[in-house]
Amino acid sequence: MILLEELEFTEYFTRCSIFLDEYKWIFQHANTKFVEAGTLDRIPADWIRDMSSASVKEFNEIPFGYINEGWCDDFKKFLLSVRDLSVLFKYVNFLDLNYARLKGIGPKKLYEIENLTAIIANTCKGDEIIWDFGSGLGYLSQNVHLKLRLPVMGIEGDPYRVEASLQRQTKYFPDSINSVKFVQHFIQPDSFSFLEATSTSLLPKDRIPKYALVGLHACADLSVTAIRMFLRNEPITKLIMMPCCYHKLKPENHDCTSFYNIPVSIQLRKSLPPHVLSRPFLRLGCQQTSARWKKMSEAEHDSHGKAMFERSIVEAVLNKDETVVVNKSRSCEKKNLLDGYTLYDSCKKSSRSWSSDHSKKLDTLLTKYPNGCRLAEYLTCLQTCLQSICENVILLDRMCYVETEATKSGLEVRKQLLKLSNDELSPRCFVFIIEKIK
Numbered sequence: 006m007i008l009l010e011e012l013e014f015t016e017y018f019t020r021c022s023i024f025l026d027e028y029k030w031i032f033q034h035a036n037t038k039f040v041e042a043g044t045l046d047r048i049p050a051d052w053i054r055d056m057s058s059a060s061v062k063e064f065n066e067i068p069f070g071y072i073n074e075g076w077c078d079d080f081k082k083f084l085l086s087v088r089d090l091s092v093l094f095k096y097v098n099f100l101d102l103n104y105a106r107l108k109g110i111g112p113k114k115l116y117e118i119e120n121l122t123a124i125i126a127n128t129c130k131g132d133e134i135i136w137d138f139g140s141g142l143g144y145l146s147q148n149v150h151l152k153l154r155l156p157v158m159g160i161e162g163d164p165y166r167v168e169a170s171l172q173r174q175t176k177y178f179p180d181s182i183n184s185v186k187f188v189q190h191f192i193q194p195d196s197f198s199f200l201e202a203t204s205t206s207l208l209p210k211d212r213i214p215k216y217a218l219v220g221l222h223a224c225a226d227l228s229v230t231a232i233r234m235f236l237r238n239e240p241i242t243k244l245i246m247m248p249c250c251y252h253k254l255k256p257e258n259h260d261c262t263s264f265y266n267i268p269v270s271i272q273l274r275k276s277l278p279p280h281v282l283s284r285p286f287l288r289l290g291c292q293q294t295s296a297r298w299k300k301m302s303e304a305e306h307d308s309h310g311k312a313m314f315e316r317s318i319v320e321a322v323l324n325k326d327e328t329v330v331v332n333k334s335r336s337c338e339k340k341n342l343l344d345g346y347t348l349y350d351s352c353k354k355s356s357r358s359w360s361s362d363h364s365k366k367l368d369t370l371l372t373k374y375p376n377g378c379r380l381a382e383y384l385t386c387l388q389t390c391l392q393s394i395c396e397n398v399i400l401l402d403r404m405c406y407v408e409t410e411a412t413k414s415g416l417e418v419r420k421q422l423l424k425l426s427n428d429e430l431s432p433r434c435f436v437f438i439i440e441k442i443k
């Protein structure tokens with residue numbers, strides 16, 4: 006395990022790249038495609054034997070570094086690498102639940118809003134104007150204003166969400182109408198001049214313009230756009246953001262093997278071999294963290310493995326231009342696995358019946374993988390081992406970029422990457438805090 010403060014980016018990226026390249030078969034294909042791609046055949050027989058000999062408790066501990074000395078050397082080598090590449094982040098938790106004021110918001114969102122607001126309060130000096138990037142329904146914008154009394158501009162690309170934020174403001178926060186404004190705009194790296202002009206025209210002109218960019222679940226490219234804007238524009242003095250949805254990062258090519266906003270650092274760009282970066286890699290980075298895995302019962306593992314194997318086996322029997330949709334009413338007893346799915350012709354966009362050819366392919370695969378449900382859960386275990394490494398690479402690439410670009414332009418910045426403590430409740434729980442010191 007490496008302490009974040011002691012981590013050297015180039016060395017870490019190089020080690021991760023070698024490791025991820027060797028084990029890319031674990032995450033290379035979408036989880037609906039692993040049967041078709043033959044991923045189950047790539048799990049070494051010794052690893053299967055070791056995982057099947059583990060008790061549920063041991064199995065649950067594997068992604069947390071548990072290694073049984075009796076397991077085969079190859080599996081132990083994999084698990085030791087996972088252990089060596091894990092990073093120890095600083096955890097934070099400031100929970101101040103205010104159910105009365107945030108009625109209608111579930112515990113997960115509330116936990117995130119309250120904690121992010123507290124981090125913003127700790128970071129800001131009180132003379133900033135807050136710009137909430139991807140403000141959604143305005144939850145964070147309103148809470149930051151309620152607690153910190155700072156002017157806030159929520160910027161949201163989706164006009165319906167802007168409308169909903171305004172309705173919510175009128176209903177629950179009418180006193181904030183002069184100090185919290187919502188604007189519909191799709192933020193891009195060069196949006197600063199527009200945002201500054203809009204903010205100046207809408208918000209009270211009682212302070213020297215200094216901006217803090219904040220964002221709760223600033224999805225896909227948005228948090229990188231914010232970082233670029235922060236670095237290029239002097240009046241932006243702070244950035245406090247929780248990123249999410251890495252799998253929605255914009256691709257540069259049709260087969261989604263190259264992306265505009267990853268790698269952003271030259272250091273990761275130089276280290277990563279081809280074929281590691283892909284949509285499934287990014288998806289694994291934002292999959293459920295190991296926190297929930299730890300508590301799963303045997304029955305939960307069985308039903309998860311079954312669902313995952315069945316979905317992938319159905320995908321494997323499809324012909325070209327066919328897709329499936331899972332049927333909603335899954336309660337009644339099915340004679341055949343395929344009865345749980347509706348088959349569509351993706352060209353004609355109409356449903357069609359399953360054929361005997363589909364059933365024959367299904368039988369062949371079920372015969373080939375009599376323990377397919379089990380194997381699917383072993384694959385999930387291996388993916389769970391890799392999840393945090395993929396997410397570390399994605400996030401540390403951004404931290405490294407900030408460091409390099411700030412140095413190049415003579416900016417002195419303080420940067421932190423913190424984690425909210427309850428990653429079971431809030432799986433995407435990393436927070437970037439970046440401040441210009443002068």
Ligand SMILES: C[S@@+](CC[C@H](N)C(=O)[O-])C[C@H]1O[C@@H](n2cnc3c(N)ncnc32)[C@H](O)[C@@H]1O
Pocket residue numbers: 138139140141142143144145160161162163166190191192193220221222223224227249
């Ligand atoms: C995951 S949602 C989070 C919403 C809100 N912050 C919350 O936590 O409830 C991300 C939001 O960012 C918005 N968004 C994404 N990219 C954007 C961009 N470039 N400019 C403006 N809004 C954007 C989306 O429309 C969406 O409402």
